Amino acid sequence: MTAPTSGVTPSFDPSRGPTPRRKRRFLDANDAVLARVLLAPTFLLLLVIVVYPVCRLVWTSFLELSLTSGLPPRFAGLENYVSLATDPEFWTALTNTLLITLITVPAALIAGLALALVANLPFRVRWPVRLSLLIPWAIPLAFVGMIGGWFFQSDYGLVNDLLRHVRTTRIIWFNSGWLSFMAICLTITWKTSSFVALVLLAGLQTIPDELYEAASVDGAGVFRRFLSVTLPMLKPSIAVAVIFRMITSLQTFNIPVTMTRGGPGTSTVTLAMYIHQNTVDFLDLGYGSALAVVLFLVSMAVTAFYLRQVRAQP
């Protein structure tokens, strides 16, 4: 496309042919105006559903606003943040959320890499393996949580049934805080490794065969080629997968809710669950907002830190 001729005078432009402007409508006016019209719905939506709510969130976090009390909102300064800092359940939820991220993101990355390497093998029939990566990705998280809960169920669950062969007493997974936590982490890792695998598979497919051939000629073995060719070439895909996994795992909600409902006690409560509880169940919007602001800041900090690490590497 040639540069927009913004004027009203139809300057001669051979690419447009001899009678270009006869049926001209207002949307043809020029690219700049048209672009604004076309982008308007997107930015209007982002303004209404993202920008305005975030501003309102920050503002509400400084208010005492509880819908159950019936009192009008009162400016409370940092009160919500002070009570948050002394709220043990908040610290539990924050620790759990960070632990889930620290455990499941690397675990899903390793599992996803293994899955992607297998899926990238030159099989004659490729669809069964591909399908096995897509199905876990497509099953809703809440369903995965319920299925996980059923797998780890103490009486009739599959996991205990398999463990019967190696131990005599059954494990009551959801009575123990850390066993519940591990069960949740395993389930999250299973669910999310398929997404990681799909992203990495796309990266693997862009690595030219010549690189492997050149490495082979130089006498590199399988592992050497993996370390010197595959991993470096895969770095951008790994970065994309890790960043999205980190952001989503800081928001972990569906799987713990459907597997343990945060129990036993508060041992598997995540920050997102605590925000949901304070907002929707207790209708304490001021406190819920302060919690959400903290999650937002953590998320931004993690993303920024990770991006810096990625860029810092040569």
Next chain:
Amino acid sequence: MKLPAPAALRRFAAFAVIVNGLFPAVWIFLTSLKTEAELTRIPITWLPHAPTLENYVRAFHDQPLAIYLFNSLAVALLSTALTLFIATLAAYALARLEIGYKDLALGAIIAVSTFPLVTLLVPLFQTMRTLGLLNTYAALVLPYTVLSLPVCTLVLVSFFQSIPVDLENAAMIDGCSRVGALFRIVVPLSAPGVFTAGLLAFVNSWDEFLLALSFNSATSMRTLPVGITLYQGEFAFPWPVISAALVVGIVPVAALIVMFQQRVISGLTAGGVKG
């Protein structure tokens, strides 16, 4: 990459990947065919002894599963349509028009995709409550549209860029407006891209749970994940019946995936997507 692994090893690896990916879904399907008596047998049985569809009948009969299914479909289809429409317009501007703030606009759209949805929960809950939109489709359709907008825009931008500009110019010479050329030439030619973007938006909506649970908890407005989860909590619900309900919720997306595997893969890779 071409590993020199022996064929047997490769086949074993493929088998392991297939079992890992499909087993949980297959297991839930098998569970849904078992009777309750069989389910509480120790050691557990693998294949159902007397397969029955009774659980499916009960899943629809004991709870308003049909309504949940309808709600999920309605919300997913409405938000997919809205996302596609808005993303098509934006993607065309970003792919074709010469605008100075293109990078800025793309950056803003991508930034939104890294945004924690949970933080929108409180203010959106406030807004929806004030506007009386709690327990309506709109409460979910609008946020879901935003959720899928970034990835759909990126997918469409890359497809639009692959359409030769000459085709559009030819249409405009024949008297078509730019917008006309977009909808008569570019969109039909990018049908695979539009379809891919639509699939991703549909799966996103089908999966979403937090907002659905928070905004639409009235029984008649629940989507499938919310309906099945809450029902399980409200009643001591027999597992075979829940399994049947889960299978009902998985089949629509699984069918889409099976039919359009390649599209989904290409879409997921077009713009680093949420998982």
